[in-house]
Amino acid sequence: MELRFCAVCEKNKKACQFATGICKACYKRKKQRATGVKERPKWTKEGRVNYHKRYYRNNKSIICDRVSKWKEKNYDKVLKAAKEYRKNSKEVMRPKRRELSAKRRARKQSATIGKFRKELIDFYQKCPEGMHVDHIIPIAGKEVCGLHVPWNLQYLSPEENRKKSNKVLPQ
Ligand SMILES: [Zn+2]
DSSP: OOEEEETTTTEEEEGGGBSSSSBHHHHHHHHHHHHOOOOOOOOOHHHHHHHHHHHHHHTHHHHHHHHHHHHHHTHHHHHHHHHHHHHHHHHHHHHHHHHHHHHHHHHHHHHHHHHTHHHHHHHHHTOOTTOEEEESSOTTOSSOOOOSSGGGEEEEOHHHHHHHTTSOOOO
């Protein structure tokens, strides 16, 4: 490898690193000083991501167009990639799907209970004076656990309520 001497930084460098009479690095610095134009700062990861995001936002229709044209032309590739993706993501997706369906179930349940809220409030508001609202099947029972739903409520006199305590009354 042929070496050349740069008079500016006074170093021996490989010949391929020379632009003119001086090395590329020194040439760049010299040019910058002369034109006052600073070299574009190095990309940070965040900056690059933001740049692409902005570009995507501003050129959405062009990009979408280009992508859909490419997809049309390479339909077999699209199918193959989708198949591959499904196969690879199966292991990843399965627990996720399970979690989602559990969440959905929980949501549904709470919504069902929520529907009775008005009825429950009504039941409490209509409680005759001196009476207590009682859960027919106690919600904190030892053996059974009743629900806080309208059809599990009844009015009891304080006396009856004391007698019943947390037990399910024999019908
Ligand atoms: Zn140099």
